[in-house]
Amino acid sequence: xxxxxxxxxxxxxxxxxxxxxxxxxxxxxxxxxxxxxxxxxxxxxxxxxxxxxxxxxxxxxxxxxxxxxxxxxxxxxxxxxxxxxxxxxxxxxxxxxxxxxxxxxxxxxxxxxxxxxxxxxxxxxxxxxxxxxxxxxxxxxxxxxxxxxxxxxxxxxxxxxxxxxxxxxxxxxxxxxxxxxxxxxxxxxxxxxxxxxxxxxxxxxxxxxxxxx
Numbered sequence: 001x002x003x004x005x006x007x008x009x010x011x012x013x014x015x016x017x018x019x020x021x022x023x024x025x026x027x028x029x030x031x032x033x034x035x036x037x038x039x040x041x042x043x044x045x046x047x048x049x050x051x052x053x054x055x056x057x058x059x060x061x062x063x064x065x066x067x068x069x070x071x072x073x074x075x076x077x078x079x080x081x082x083x084x085x086x087x088x089x090x091x092x093x094x095x096x097x098x099x100x101x102x103x104x105x106x107x108x109x110x111x112x113x114x115x116x117x118x119x120x121x122x123x124x125x126x127x128x129x130x131x132x133x134x135x136x137x138x139x140x141x142x143x144x145x146x147x148x149x150x151x152x153x154x155x156x157x158x159x160x161x162x163x164x165x166x167x168x169x170x171x172x173x174x175x176x177x178x179x180x181x182x183x184x185x186x187x188x189x190x191x192x193x194x195x196x197x198x199x200x201x202x203x204x205x206x207x208x209x210x211x212x213x
Contacts, residue, residue, distance in 0.1 A: 007049065010105050014038070014045040017101050017117045021094060024124045030091045031078045040071065040095055041102040048106025064103055071099040094124070136190040140169065143184045145200070146208035152180040161186060164196040179207060 018041030019034060026033035032040075044067050051063040075092035097120055104113040145157070154173060161168055166188035173182045186193075200209055 010045055010049065010108075011042060013105050013110060013113070014042040014102055017041050017105065017113060018098055020117055021098055021120055021124070024121060025091060025094060031088065032074075032091050032095055037095065037098050040074070041098050041105070044071070044099040044102025045106040048103050052107070067099055067103055068096075071096060090124075094120070138187060139190050139193055140185060140187045141193055141211055143186060143200075144208070144210040145182045145206055147180050147182065147206055149175060149178050149180050151205055152182070154182065157182065157184075160196065160199060164188070164192045164199070166192055166196055181208075 015038050018038035022032075022034035022037035025037060047067055048063055075095045078091045078095070079088040097116070101113045101116055104110075104116070154171075158168065161184070166186045169185040169187055171182070171184045173180055175181075186196075188196075197211060200206065
């Protein structure tokens with residue numbers, strides 16, 4: 001296979017498409033950033049070009065299937081669990097769609113790839129605002145309270161959650177010496193969470209109060 005203008009255009013377009021999406025991931029300090037997504041897009045393009053050259057155009061289905069399987073391992077490597085949240089799913093999906101664009105470039109669907117790149121960037125940049133607005137309506141937080149044993153009353157905390165319109169998803173309590181450690185996973189609006197935190201902080205009997213998103 002000789003290097004011709006069409007192959008050069010495909011490689012350059014792969015660099016452009018992977019780079020544009022990679023910039024967004026790099027700006028957010030994600031594990032798969034600028035260089036990684038360029039390499040993924042270029043790699044998918046090269047695999048497609050080489051496979052079509054060796055196996056013919058009728059082998060396209062098998063080519064795409066094998067690239068999807070291979071890129072799945074890369075995507076799985078950026079997903080990790082932190083406390084009750086799973087992080088890296090968006091980055092894994094970005095890797096997946098970048099590889100798909102690389103395949104599209106390899107078989108010559110340039111217009112579709114450019115449009116897809118625009119859509120992906122719109123989702124990553126613009127839809128983040130809508131995601132934040134949704135998150136304000138429904139947030140899941142973990143609360144940990146260390147309370148003196150004789151005075152701890154789980155029912156009273158349940159009433160506090162209820163008063164602030166927060167829904168308990170799970171709870172766990174453990175006694176350690178003269179204190180009770182209670183953990184709750186709670187769902188509600190951002191405003192209600194803030195009001196609950198303010199109410200708990202006003203209770204001077206609480207030895208330790210931890211919370212996070």
